[in-house]
Amino acid sequence: MRLIKIRILFSSLIFTLFVILFLSSERTATSLSSVLLSFQFVPVLIKIISNPGFLVIMGLVFLLVISLLFGRVYCSFLCPLGAMQDFSIALSRRLRKRKNHSFQKPLPWLRYSILALTVALTLSGSLVLLNLLDPYSLTGRIINHVMEPSFVWIYNLAIEIPKFFHIYLFQKETAYIPPLALVVSLLFFFSIMLLSARHGRLYCNTVCPVGSLLGLISRLFLFKFTLDENHCAECLRCETVCKAGCINPNDKTIDTTRCVACFNCVAACPQPAIKYQYAPSLAAQKKWSAQRRSFVIGSAAALFSVLLAFNNKVRAALYAARRSQKPPATPPGAVNLRRFTQFCSACHLCVSACPTKVLTPSFFEYGAAGLMQPLMDFERSFCDYECNVCGNVCPTGAILPLALEDKKLVRIGKAEIFEDICVVYVDHNNCGACGEVCPTHAISFIDKKNILYPEVDTKYCIGCGACQLVCPTTPKAIVVHALDTHEQAVKYVHAVKPVKRPQMPDADFPF
Amino acid sequence: MTDENKTNRRQFLKKGLSLGMVAGGAMILGKPDFLLAQNAPQGLPDLVAVRNGEPDTLFNKGIELMGGMSQFVKKGQTVVVKPNIGFPRLSQAAATTNPLLVKTIVESCYAAGARRVYVFDNVVLPTSANARNCYRLSGIEDAAKEARAIVVPVDDFSYRKVEIPGGKTLKTAEVHSLILDTDVFINVPVLKHHGSAHLSIAMKNLMGIIKNRMEYHLTGLDQCIADFCLYRKPDLNIVDAYRVMMSHGPSGQNVENPTNVQLKKTILLSRDIVAVDAAATRIFGREPEEIGYIKMAHAQKIGNMNLKDLRIVTFAL
Incomplete structure (x- = not known):
C-alpha cells in the first residue's frame, strides 16, 4: 500500500x-x-x-x-x-x-520490430523514430x-x-508551432x-523504445x-x-x-x-517462455539493426534524405548541421525556453529524417544577443552550452544586403533600420550627401537575424544566409580614443 | 514673436477647431494649453538650457525658468512621461534617458497635482528578447516606480489609428492609447548619435509612441518623423544631454565605461519640439540644417529651428 x-x-x-x-x-x-x-x-x-x-x-x-x-x-x-x-x-x-x-x-514481433527499426535508424544517424516515440x-x-x-x-x-487597478504586467508569448x-x-x-x-x-509495452529496451x-x-x-x-x-x-x-x-x-x-x-x-x-x-521468446526476438532484431546501421549505403541514403535543398540555420552551440540533427531528440525544451521564439519546430526543413527538430526561423523572429538559454537547457547536448561571451561570437549565418531592393539605395532616403538593431556593429553607414547608406562587414556578423526581421521592404533587402558549419566572428573593438569634440568653456552655450 | 509664428498659430487653431469634438471638448474642459502648446505665455522663455549640474538639479532649475511645472500640469490631470527606453543598455551607455531625470520629472508632476503619471516607451524590439530588459537595464523602471509612476509594459499593444493632418508622406499612424487618453504629454528624449538619422532627439523620440515604425523606414524616415508632429506635439520637451553618445548610435556600447560618451551635463526644455532639436544639435556640435527631419519640420512650420528668433534663457549652475 x-x-x-x-x-x-x-x-x-x-x-x-x-x-x-x-x-x-x-x-x-x-x-x-x-x-x-x-x-x-x-x-x-x-x-x-x-x-x-x-x-x-x-x-x-x-x-x-x-x-x-x-x-x-x-x-x-x-x-x-x-x-x-x-x-x-x-x-x-x-x-x-x-x-x-x-x-x-504480448505483441513481441511488433514490439521488437519497432525497437529494431528505431535502433537501426538512430545508429545510422537519423533520430526520426526515436524522436517520435521517446517518452520524454x-x-x-x-x-x-x-x-x-x-x-x-x-x-x-x-x-x-x-x-483596471492601474497595475500593468508584461504579457507572455508562445512559440509558433507549424500546423x-x-x-x-x-x-x-x-x-x-x-x-x-x-x-x-x-504504449509502453509495444511502442516505447525505452520500455522495449528495458524489457x-x-x-x-x-x-x-x-x-x-x-x-x-x-x-x-x-x-x-x-x-x-x-x-x-x-x-x-x-x-x-x-x-x-x-x-x-x-x-x-x-x-x-x-x-x-x-x-x-x-x-x-x-513453463511459459514469453521472456525467452522476447529475448530471442529482441536479440535478433538488435543484430539486424546493427547490421543495417553500419551498412554504408544505408547511412549515405539516410544522410542524403536528410539534406533538403536549403537547410535552415541551427542555433548557436549546434556546431554544424549534421551534428545537430544527429543529436537532437526534438523535445522542444529550447523552443519553449527561447525568449524571442526564434526557435521553431521544423517539419520537413531538415528533410524527412530530421522531423520536428527545431530551426532558427528568421522570418518570424531573431536570436537575442544577450541570451544563451537554448544551449543551457538542451538535455541531449545537440545545442552545446556556451558562455555568453563565446556565444556572442558564434556565427550561425551571414547577412547580405541587396542594393537593388534596399530603400536607401533605391530611393536615397534614410532608413537604417538594420543598423539600429545590429548588436555587433556589423552594419555601418556611409554618409553621401547627408544620406546614410548601409553596408555589412561580414567579419563581425553573427547571423542573429535582427536586421532581416526589421527590414521594412518586401521582399527583404537584407537576408541572413544560414551556415552549415558555424564560424567564429571577429569581435568589434571600439576606438580606444574617445570621440573628441572641441570642449566649450563651462558656462558657454552654442546658441 | 515673428509673423511666421502668428500664422502658424492661426493655422493650428483652425485645424484644432475643425477637429470639432476633441478640440471643443478640450476648450470646455479648460485646457486651452493643448491648443497653444507651441507658444510660451507672455514673459516666459521659448527655450531654456541649463548646464553644469546633476540631472535632478538641472531639471529643477530648468523647470523653474520655464515658469514651473504648474504651467504644464494642472491639478487632477493625467500625465504621460515618455523617455527613450529603446535599447537594452545600461544608463551609462547613454542610449536611454537618464533615470534620475525621469524620476525627478515624475516627482515634479505629482507635486504639481497630477492624478497619475505613466511612463512607457515602445522598445526597438529586435534589439532584445524582452522589452522588460530595456526597462530594467536602463534603470528607468526602478527609478520611475520609486517616484510612484505607473510603468506600462510596451507589449501592452493598445494602439489606435489616427489621421495625420497635412502629412506629406505619413498619412496615418497607430498611436499608443496612453498618448491619446492622457491630459499632458511630456517628451523626455536623450540626445545621441544615430546611425541612420544622424541624431536622435525629441522628434525622433516620438517614434516610440507609434506602432507603424517600419512604415517610417520604408517611406522616408526624415519626412515621417517631421510629419507625425503635425498630429500631436508634446506639451513639453525635456532633452537629456547629461551624457551624450557621440558615435555608434543609437545603440552604443553596452559597458559601464563606454568610450563614445561625453559628459555634457546639460538639459534643454521647450514647448517647441523643432527648436529644442535645433538647440540640442548645436550642443552635439552639428548644425540643425544638416539634420533632415529638423529642416523638413521647420519648412512645414511645425516649429522654429532659427534659434536667434527665439527667447532663449541659458543658465550655468
Whole structure:
C-alpha cells in the first residue's frame, strides 16, 4: 500500500516539475533541466556521446543501477509520459463503470520490430523514430504544443484584470508551432491518452523504445514480482489492477518484460502470493517462455539493426534524405548541421525556453529524417544577443552550452544586403533600420550627401537575424544566409580614443 | 514673436477647431494649453538650457525658468512621461534617458497635482528578447516606480489609428492609447548619435509612441518623423544631454565605461519640439540644417529651428 502511494506522489511530482520546466522562466528552466533530465533515458544516452559530463554519467549509472536492481521502476516513477498515462488511466477508471484491467497477449514481433527499426535508424544517424516515440521528447512536445499555449492564453487574459487597478504586467508569448507539427503532437497526445484509458500501459509495452529496451534486459533484474502458485487463491484481483496487463491468471505467471513496477498487484493481493523480492534467476517461470521468446526476438532484431546501421549505403541514403535543398540555420552551440540533427531528440525544451521564439519546430526543413527538430526561423523572429538559454537547457547536448561571451561570437549565418531592393539605395532616403538593431556593429553607414547608406562587414556578423526581421521592404533587402558549419566572428573593438569634440568653456552655450 | 509664428498659430487653431469634438471638448474642459502648446505665455522663455549640474538639479532649475511645472500640469490631470527606453543598455551607455531625470520629472508632476503619471516607451524590439530588459537595464523602471509612476509594459499593444493632418508622406499612424487618453504629454528624449538619422532627439523620440515604425523606414524616415508632429506635439520637451553618445548610435556600447560618451551635463526644455532639436544639435556640435527631419519640420512650420528668433534663457549652475 505504501509503495503505491509513494509511486503516485513521486511520479506526480516529476510530472509537475516537467510542466514547470516548460512553463517557467529561462533561469528556472536552466537549473531544473540539468537535474530533471539527467534521469531520463533517451536524453542521457544521447548526451553521453554528444557532451558527457559528471551529472550525465551519474544519471546514466543511476538509471542502469536502479533498472538492474529493481526492474522497470523508471517507467512508473520517473517517466513523464508514464505519469501522464497513469493519470488518464485513473481518470477513466473513475469515470467509467468498467474498472478492471485484464491480461493482454504480448505483441513481441511488433514490439521488437519497432525497437529494431528505431535502433537501426538512430545508429545510422537519423533520430526520426526515436524522436517520435521517446517518452520524454513526446511529453515535451505535448507540453510545449498543447499545454503551454493554453497556459499563456489564460495568463494573458488574466493580466487584463489588474489593469483596471492601474497595475500593468508584461504579457507572455508562445512559440509558433507549424500546423503539421501541431497535428503530429495532437495525434500522439490523443491516441496515447485513449490507448491508456482503454488498454493501460499498452504504449509502453509495444511502442516505447525505452520500455522495449528495458524489457529486453529484464532477465537481468535482481528484484522481480513473483507469483507463488501455492498461496494463490485465484481471486484475480492482481489481474484487474495490472495496468500493463502482464499477469496471466491461467498459468499464474508474470511477464517481467512488460511489468512496469507499479506495485498495484502487491497491494491488491490478499494472500502472500504476489511478492516483490530478490529473484536473480527466475527458475520458477520456465513453463511459459514469453521472456525467452522476447529475448530471442529482441536479440535478433538488435543484430539486424546493427547490421543495417553500419551498412554504408544505408547511412549515405539516410544522410542524403536528410539534406533538403536549403537547410535552415541551427542555433548557436549546434556546431554544424549534421551534428545537430544527429543529436537532437526534438523535445522542444529550447523552443519553449527561447525568449524571442526564434526557435521553431521544423517539419520537413531538415528533410524527412530530421522531423520536428527545431530551426532558427528568421522570418518570424531573431536570436537575442544577450541570451544563451537554448544551449543551457538542451538535455541531449545537440545545442552545446556556451558562455555568453563565446556565444556572442558564434556565427550561425551571414547577412547580405541587396542594393537593388534596399530603400536607401533605391530611393536615397534614410532608413537604417538594420543598423539600429545590429548588436555587433556589423552594419555601418556611409554618409553621401547627408544620406546614410548601409553596408555589412561580414567579419563581425553573427547571423542573429535582427536586421532581416526589421527590414521594412518586401521582399527583404537584407537576408541572413544560414551556415552549415558555424564560424567564429571577429569581435568589434571600439576606438580606444574617445570621440573628441572641441570642449566649450563651462558656462558657454552654442546658441 | 515673428509673423511666421502668428500664422502658424492661426493655422493650428483652425485645424484644432475643425477637429470639432476633441478640440471643443478640450476648450470646455479648460485646457486651452493643448491648443497653444507651441507658444510660451507672455514673459516666459521659448527655450531654456541649463548646464553644469546633476540631472535632478538641472531639471529643477530648468523647470523653474520655464515658469514651473504648474504651467504644464494642472491639478487632477493625467500625465504621460515618455523617455527613450529603446535599447537594452545600461544608463551609462547613454542610449536611454537618464533615470534620475525621469524620476525627478515624475516627482515634479505629482507635486504639481497630477492624478497619475505613466511612463512607457515602445522598445526597438529586435534589439532584445524582452522589452522588460530595456526597462530594467536602463534603470528607468526602478527609478520611475520609486517616484510612484505607473510603468506600462510596451507589449501592452493598445494602439489606435489616427489621421495625420497635412502629412506629406505619413498619412496615418497607430498611436499608443496612453498618448491619446492622457491630459499632458511630456517628451523626455536623450540626445545621441544615430546611425541612420544622424541624431536622435525629441522628434525622433516620438517614434516610440507609434506602432507603424517600419512604415517610417520604408517611406522616408526624415519626412515621417517631421510629419507625425503635425498630429500631436508634446506639451513639453525635456532633452537629456547629461551624457551624450557621440558615435555608434543609437545603440552604443553596452559597458559601464563606454568610450563614445561625453559628459555634457546639460538639459534643454521647450514647448517647441523643432527648436529644442535645433538647440540640442548645436550642443552635439552639428548644425540643425544638416539634420533632415529638423529642416523638413521647420519648412512645414511645425516649429522654429532659427534659434536667434527665439527667447532663449541659458543658465550655468
